[in-house]
Amino acid sequence: MTKKVTKAIFPVAGLGTRFLPATKSVPKEIMTLVDRPLVQYAIDEARAAGIEEFIFVTSRGKGALEDYFDVAPQLEEELRSKGKDQLLDILLSTNMDSGEIAYIRQHKALGLGHAIWCARRLVGNEPFAVMLPDDVIAAEKPCLQQMVEAYEQTGGCMVAAMEVPQDRVSAYGVLDISEDMGQMVKVKGMVEKPPADKAPSNLAVIGRYILTPEVFKHLENPQTGAGGEIQLTDAIDKEINASGVYGYRFNGQRFDCGSKAGFLQATVAFGLARDELKDDLGAYLDELAISRKAVE
Secondary structure: OOOOOOOOOOOOOOOOHOOOOOOOOHHHHHOOOOOOEEHHHHHHHHHHHHOOEEEEEOOOOOOOHHHOOOOOOOHHHHHHHOOOOOHHHHHHHOOOOOOOEEEOOOOOEEEHHHHHHOOHHHHHHHHOOEEEEOEEEEEOOOHHHHHHHHHHHHHEEEOOOOEEHHHHHOOOEEEEEEEEEOEEEEEEEEEEEOOHHHOOOOOOEEEEEEOOOOOHHHHHOOOOOOOHHOHHHHHHOOOOOOOEEEEEEEHHHHHHHHHOHHHHHHHHHHHOOOOOOOOHHEEEEEHHHHHHHHHH
16 A cells, blocks of 8 residues: 655755846746746645645745745735735635745755755655646646556656657656556656657656655765756666656646746636636737738
């Protein structure tokens, strides 16, 4: 019987240089899709999956991220006194109870594997999830919830996976598959950012993981991998023969909000999904398409 997954690590120590100058003073993770920060989408997804403890691996200059989850007594009282109950409910939903959230500093940018290793003492000897807020997934059933339900049947390590164009595989960790069971695949190898002509498949790992605590052992004395960084993929790969590694083809649409194009696409998609915005936004996009066609 597998242990319940109740802890999640959120690696948020990156500098967000692709979004300069905004990230000079604003952590990328609290930049908003419509009116909700990227990290709020990740938190909501984690809660839906049964996560109870939230561990953030941060770095210098992320104070605004920590403040986001704190209470705001003055703002709460202002909304309450003016009878703005709907806005008050939205505000209160972002608060995190004392002891529910923890912050660990990653002092050097040594890679995702190192960021996860930094949180080892808070995780202890139990399975845990890893969520990258840059990967926002729109799904009827949240992606991590899908994975937790599948993990209860398999145990071991599990990574979210999706097919990507062959000319894009070099941007991802890629799975080498021993058995394809449809939504689930059994993994015999993982390669971080392989050249397109040497990739074992086009099934790429995206930012959702369920991992065993044994992964930390492989990060104790790591060797640097692709890009000169300590790669989480390399540590997971070492668990294939021990506990087994599975890839899970999730149901949903993934947006790469670590890129400007992906962030804009997600903003439009989430805007069109909002009842109060879809008519005006849809009409504007139609007008824009007509204008572009006329120019062409």
